[in-house]
Amino acid sequence: MGIDQVRWGVVATGNISTSFTKDLALLDDAVVTAVASRSQDSANAFAETFGIEHRFDDYRRLIDSGTVDALYIGTPHPQHYAIARAALQAGIAVLCEKPVTLTARQAEDLVAVARETNTLFAEAMWMRTNPVVQAMFADLEKGVIGEPMEALADFGFHKPVLPARLLDPALGGGSLMDGGIYPMTFVQMALGRPDEVKAVGSLNADGIDLNVAMAWRYDSGAVAALTCGLRSQNPWTASVSGPDGSLLLPHRFHHPPYYVRSTAAGEERIDVETHGLGYHYEAAEVMRALRAGLVECPVLPHAATIEILELLDETRRQIGVRYPGDDEYLGG
Amino acid sequence: MGIDQVRWGVVATGNISTSFTKDLALLDDAVVTAVASRSQDSANAFAETFGIEHRFDDYRRLIDSGTVDALYIGTPHPQHYAIARAALQAGIAVLCEKPVTLTARQAEDLVAVARETNTLFAEAMWMRTNPVVQAMFADLEKGVIGEPMEALADFGFHKPVLPARLLDPALGGGSLMDGGIYPMTFVQMALGRPDEVKAVGSLNADGIDLNVAMAWRYDSGAVAALTCGLRSQNPWTASVSGPDGSLLLPHRFHHPPYYVRSTAAGEERIDVETHGLGYHYEAAEVMRALRAGLVECPVLPHAATIEILELLDETRRQIGVRYPGDDEYLGG
Numbered sequence: 001m002g003i004d005q006v007r008w009g010v011v012a013t014g015n016i017s018t019s020f021t022k023d024l025a026l027l028d029d030a031v032v033t034a035v036a037s038r039s040q041d042s043a044n045a046f047a048e049t050f051g052i053e054h055r056f057d058d059y060r061r062l063i064d065s066g067t068v069d070a071l072y073i074g075t076p077h078p079q080h081y082a083i084a085r086a087a088l089q090a091g092i093a094v095l096c097e098k099p100v101t102l103t104a105r106q107a108e109d110l111v112a113v114a115r116e117t118n119t120l121f122a123e124a125m126w127m128r129t130n131p132v133v134q135a136m137f138a139d140l141e142k143g144v145i146g147e148p149m150e151a152l153a154d155f156g157f158h159k160p161v162l163p164a165r166l167l168d169p170a171l172g173g174g175s176l177m178d179g180g181i182y183p184m185t186f187v188q189m190a191l192g193r194p195d196e197v198k199a200v201g202s203l204n205a206d207g208i209d210l211n212v213a214m215a216w217r218y219d220s221g222a223v224a225a226l227t228c229g230l231r232s233q234n235p236w237t238a239s240v241s242g243p244d245g246s247l248l249l250p251h252r253f254h255h256p257p258y259y260v261r262s263t264a265a266g267e268e269r270i271d272v273e274t275h276g277l278g279y280h281y282e283a284a285e286v287m288r289a290l291r292a293g294l295v296e297c298p299v300l301p302h303a304a305t306i307e308i309l310e311l312l313d314e315t316r317r318q319i320g321v322r323y324p325g326d327d328e329y330l331g332g
Numbered sequence: 333m334g335i336d337q338v339r340w341g342v343v344a345t346g347n348i349s350t351s352f353t354k355d356l357a358l359l360d361d362a363v364v365t366a367v368a369s370r371s372q373d374s375a376n377a378f379a380e381t382f383g384i385e386h387r388f389d390d391y392r393r394l395i396d397s398g399t400v401d402a403l404y405i406g407t408p409h410p411q412h413y414a415i416a417r418a419a420l421q422a423g424i425a426v427l428c429e430k431p432v433t434l435t436a437r438q439a440e441d442l443v444a445v446a447r448e449t450n451t452l453f454a455e456a457m458w459m460r461t462n463p464v465v466q467a468m469f470a471d472l473e474k475g476v477i478g479e480p481m482e483a484l485a486d487f488g489f490h491k492p493v494l495p496a497r498l499l500d501p502a503l504g505g506g507s508l509m510d511g512g513i514y515p516m517t518f519v520q521m522a523l524g525r526p527d528e529v530k531a532v533g534s535l536n537a538d539g540i541d542l543n544v545a546m547a548w549r550y551d552s553g554a555v556a557a558l559t560c561g562l563r564s565q566n567p568w569t570a571s572v573s574g575p576d577g578s579l580l581l582p583h584r585f586h587h588p589p590y591y592v593r594s595t596a597a598g599e600e601r602i603d604v605e606t607h608g609l610g611y612h613y614e615a616a617e618v619m620r621a622l623r624a625g626l627v628e629c630p631v632l633p634h635a636a637t638i639e640i641l642e643l644l645d646e647t648r649r650q651i652g653v654r655y656p657g658d659d660e661y662l663g664g
Contacts (some may be wrong), residue, residue: 149490149563150543156482158575198530200549205408211482212557213547217532223545225486225557232481232573233594241564243490248567262565 002149006287009034009068009092011059011083013046017099019072020124021050024281028285031263034098035060038174059113063090070286072124076165077172078325081106085122093120095286098181102172102325104309109331111302114295122286122300123210125185127254129281131301132272136247136259137189139150139270145242151190151224153183153253156211166230167208170324174209176315177199180228182254183238184308187216187224190240193307201319206239209321338619341366341400341424343391345378347405348429349406352456353382354611356491368394375654391415393423398590402618404456405429409504410657413438416453417662421444427618430513434504434657436641441663443634446627454618454632457517459586459612461631464604468579468591469521471602476595477574483522483556484573485515485585488543488566498562499540502656506541508533508647512560514586515570516640519548519556522572525639527551533651541653 008024010017011030017035024030034054037043043055056062063070063071063086064268073083081101084094088110100123101107114121127133140148158177163170167179185222187194194216202211211229218224227234238253239246245263249256258271282300289297296302340356342349342364349367356362366386369375375387388394395403395418402425405415413433416426420442432455433439456657459465472480488511488588497503498510519526526548534543543561550556559566570585571578577595581588587610590603614632628634648654 060364139595145565148484150488150559150561150566152484152486152557152559152567154482154484154557156573157479160575185556198532198547200528200547200555201528202553202555211549211553212550213557215530215532215545215557217534217543217545217549218539219561221534221543223532223534223543223559223561225484225545225547225559227484227555227557229482229555231553232575233477234482234573235571235578235594237483239567241488241566243492243564245565246567252562260569 003028003125006030006290007067007069008031009036009062009063009071011036011051011071011073012075013037013042014074015232017072020072020074020279020283023276024283025271026276026280027284029287034062034065034067060086063087063092068092070095070290071113077177078102078170078323079112081328082330084110085113088117088119088121091288093290095122095124095282097124099177099309100305101309102323104313105159105329107306107309109329111306111330118295120286120290120295121159121302121304122289122297124282125300126279126282127182127185128189129285130255130278131281132256132259133249133275133286135270135272136249139247139261140240144244144261145240146244148190148240148242149222150241151187151239153186153238154227154234154236155179155182155254156227156229156236158230158232162230167204167206169208170208172323172325174319174321175208175228176212176232179214180226181308181312183226183228184311186238186253187226188304188308191218191222191224191316194224197311197314198314199318201321203319203321207321210320212315212319229238246319336361338362338399338622339365341367341368341394341403341593342406343394344376344402345369346406346408349404351609352404352406352611355608355610356615358504358608358612361619366394366397366399392418392500395419395424396428396529402622409509410434410502410655413442413660416664417445420449420451420453423449423451425618425622427454427456427614429456431509431641431644432637434655435642436645437637437661439638441642441661443638444663450627452618452622452627453634454621454629455637456614457632458614459514459517460521462587462610463606463613464588464591465581467602467604468581469581469622471593472522472567472572476576476593477572478576480522480572480574481554482573483519483571485518485570486559486566486568487511487514487586488559488561488564490562490564490570494562499536499538501538501540504655504657506653507560507562508541508544508653512544512558512647513640513644515558515560516643518585518605519558520636520640523550523554523556526556529643529646531647531650533653535651535653539653541651544647544651546647554636572585
């Protein structure tokens with residue numbers, strides 16, 4: 001009854017996989033049937049914690065096991081591409097953490113494989129499926145602020161000791177790939193694809209971006225300013241403004257507690273009910289698309305995934321950030 | 333008793349001169365003794381409203397009249413340079429609206445004339461003298477958020493019918509010279525002079541910038557993102573962030589009602605008492621400096637005025653905005 005209750009496999013056992021698996025328990029029509037880690041001990045421990053039947057020490061063994069309908073990939077960025085490609089080629093639906101690949105070219109290849117094999121592929125850009133974010137964008141669509149003409153988004157945080165992964169070029173570290181992708185996605189949702197992009201970045205000795213600021217311009221007349229960083233506790237908000245007002249997502253705008261609508265009617269705080277940590281919304285979208293026989297989730301569109309990676313490519317080019325896996329391309 | 337009660341002259345009779353003159357009435361040790369307009373009728377009407385003794389149809393006649401110790405210049409931007417230069421050469425202290433000139437070269441010339449004639453010269457960047465802004469920056473100096481590493485500032489507004497001046501190249505129109513100078517000043521106060529500047533702009537058919545976004549980078553590792561615009565009702569806030577938190581000036585950050593300090597201790601709204609419209613603070617600074625025999629107000633430093641104009645020059649160069657008066661240079 002795989003499609004009544006979608007059988008999920010989880011690859012990697014870190015924080016993000018833990019959060020995703022916890023949230024998946026909120027969905028009656030989902031079950032995690034398998035987990036894979038490079039360490040059998042980690043796979044076993046994760047499986048014990050969440051009552052998962054199958055545990056593997058290699059993602060390929062999970063893919064070949066025939067125990068799952070959909071795969072969630074929560075590994076560090078550089079491993080996404082090969083795992084997602086293998087799953088898609090095996091006809092297993094893929095929900096892959098963002099950024100799905102290190103380059104737009106790799107993402108294009110995954111989309112091509114998904115279409116060739118008629119297999120669902122989606123980027124785990126959970127912000128797009130968040131009910132508060134969706135309500136705010138529904139307001140924008142309704143025209144409550146008029147035609148959007150400016151967007152601002154900031155994703156900056158700091159910890160005395162940052163996770164080593166964030167500072168490791170071999171793991172796709174830096175503020176841009178982990179944090180910057182959110183303001184970029186917000187602005188792309190608000191204003192579309194920019195016609196001109198300029199970026200500045202502050203890199204550490206390993207060539208990893210610790211701080212990035214971006215200025216985007218649109219032929220429509222709109223502009224946007226974006227930042228991301230690992231050196232400061234920023235307001236971490238996002239807004240879009242038009243002639244009639246602005247819509248703002250407050251602190252931790254990628255999974256915000258409410259949004260703020262400012263128009264001639266005044267400033268209103270709009271509360272929208274949410275559940276769990278917020279990762280099950282993307283999983284529910286994947287299952288909905290899977291049942292509808294789609295290769296693409298309407299709210300997690302392939303074109304947006306590729307577009308954001310093109311913007312990441314260009315931004316990294318301008319600020320001089322390269323990763324060991326940049327050139328890796330498994331496609332035909 | 334010119335120095336017990338500083339005698340002010342006001343050049344131009346528009347909104348900003350009106351606001352300034354209203355505020356000056358809050359200061360016991362200031363009196364407006366003269367006003368000049370290109371129209372004698374306007375000068376007379378303004379003088380009647382505020383009880384001003386002398387009224388002139390030409391700023392040169394006011395300067396030659398010997399009736400003032402200090403001159404406030406509230407004309408459109410392109411007229412500032414010639415008027416300020418004439419006043420300084422006559423030994424009259426000058427408080428000139430921002431931007432004091434269209435180019436850094438012109439501002440450098442005015443500073444040189446001020447120093448040669450030992451005459452006080454100050455840019456009317458009222459934000460620098462605002463008590464809320466000053467309290468916020470005092471917190472920053474105290475290190476409550478650690479070393480500042482990121483700043484964000486946005487000055488965007490829209491009106492169905494914008495003042496014609498803002499859209500007139502001959503009057504130094506556009507969002508940058510009127511609005512952008514505020515976020516640029518905020519970020520310069522927070523982080524200093526950037527080591528790299530990138531800007532994008534959306535211009536109208538007359539070559540006037542309606543929307544600008546900027547990304548600044550510092551060798552310290554800091555970055556900043558700035559916007560200004562005339563097409564949308566933006567949040568219009570400014571913030572500076574460090575490893576230990578952020579300081580934020582809310583809506584209309586250039587004369588804010590309070591500021592917000594976010595640290596490990598939580599988020600605190602800090603109220604600071606202010607009076608009037610806020611223009612008398614800059615006038616009081618001028619009078620304090622005048623009595624101390626200075627050519628420069630410590631909180632309105634010449635170097636900052638020139639630096640911001642250099643950044644405006646560079647930003648206009650990048651986005652392609654030129655004014656008829658750009659090349660005007662009266663210096664020796």
